[in-house]
Amino acid sequence: MYADKVVAITGASSGLGATLAQRFAEEGADLALFALDEEGLLETAGLCRALGRNVVTSTGDVGKPEDCEKWVDASVAGLGKIDCLIACAGISMWAKFEEVEDVSIFRRLMDTNYLGIVHCVYYALPHIKTCKGQIVAISSIQGKIGVPLHTGYVASKHAVQGFFESLRTELVGTGVDVLTVLPHWLRGTNLRKAAFGKHGGALGSSSRKHSKESVTLDDASEAIIKAMKKRQRELIIPFKLRFLPWLHLINPKIVEYLVRRGVDKEDEA
Template sequence: MQLIHTFLNLVSPPATFFILLFFLPALQAFRFLLSWINYLFTENVAGKVVLITGASSGIGEHIAYEYAKRGAYLALAARRGDRLRIVAETAKEMGSPEVLSVVTDVSKPNDCKNFIDQTFNHFGRLDHVVNNAGMTHFSLLEEVEDITNLRSVMDINFWGTVYTTQFAIPYLRQTKGKIVVMSSATSWFPTPRMSIYNASKAAVSQLFETLRVELGSDVHITLVTPGFVESEMTQGKFIDKKKGKIIVDQMMRDVQVGVYPTEKVESCARTIVNSTLRRERYVTTPAWYGVTYYWKILCPEIIEWSARMLYITKPGESVEESLNKKILDFTGAKNVLYQDSLLDPQIGDYPSQMKAD
């Protein structure tokens, strides 16, 4: 057995070089051709049924509007029924023939099963599932007083996606449907104070990479890895490290987002839906975040050093002393880098009222 491992250690590097040199250019050319074919034959979702979790605000809300403008039937889930009803009414005004709203906590498997069953019983089919529900935290792991307070991050981000997908797969197989799953650029970029969130998104990515193999051509999967996008999270809403309750702290948001430019939520949602209808496997938005993946592979030490320099403070210093926030405050760049909604000191009681184009 040791001889086998020794042999593989010797032949793997040159074999990999050979593949990169001769097969990768051909593969890239094929992918380019396929992307143009998919662009020309974009899926028409008029009359199809799209299920979206976390649809009461942010990316989920605007994905609902993008599908509505294309004439899709919608099934929307979130924990806040009042906000969900407003999104549903707006989606109808924007072109959706019918919208089903179900108050759902995706961290509870029975809620997820009920949502899937209600959708299928009501519409008689299921074509797309958008796993969007998510929550974050902003705290160093060693500062968390009770680590179980952050369990809900994994319960919502990872297990909520698992439950929804597992119950939906039989119906998606029937329609050769699609799954859209919201991971994050933090699944590869080690952003401090978001360790459990980052881990949940990395788990989501690997789960759906595996499901590509298990489901084969029966169900297409689009894996989305956004950067900082206009949403309640970037407005400063997160799980508190002390009591595990949801709070809003925009000073802490400034520490985390800092000098990174945020993307407008409408643009993000449009990119996600367009890419899904073109059967793209991966979507990173804004697109420039994709280069950080290659930075992480090629020079991880530099990535780790820069993240530590921007986020980590010296012993005894408050988080407000982080370089990320100091640069933001000194330059006044917030007015340029942040979307207008992120400058509002209060998170609105209702979703944004987006009008049809």
């Protein structure tokens, strides 16, 4: 279904973005890849090229509109079109609000996680419309609930949810579909290592391991591609968490308790 389509992925230098790029290369798609880190990006590109696909890479900051415009232009110049945009670039935090010493992390989280998506969609949408393609936003289950130690991250993901709920209504009848993906914890990514700590810098390597509750990148990628093929609106990963937003509406205190327990486990794990 994605053979000879062009899939543009932000955050393709590591984690979910890098795995999705390889899965789409296996599906026969050409790739337009974007991230801050050139080394990781070239590694992903090499793996996709080894599968016989054409790949365009650009490094830049999704928080800067001019970098996103440059990437979209280079992608269309190199690959001829953009069928799908997967907005995956993201950064997190792991600190109690009252202990944060550098308040600028809240702006940086919004710049990357929310405005970074807005910028990419803004420049890519005319091309996606031409192909009647798809936009996929990698949000988070934290886009629907509150989570301790993640105030700024949660706020940025709630903004992503609101943006796409509204954009989807504007795109009715254009042939463009929007999928929002809400994963729980993912295993094997750099998100926690790169997350802002209370001092404003990256947390760095941690000996802590993700709990058994986390989902592998292969399983998450497979679920995302399956949902894209069905042109689904929303995907919660893992499947068993799909009732969480409903439970939150009915009894927010229970969800609050479960979430606090889950974060404590992750913190200790």
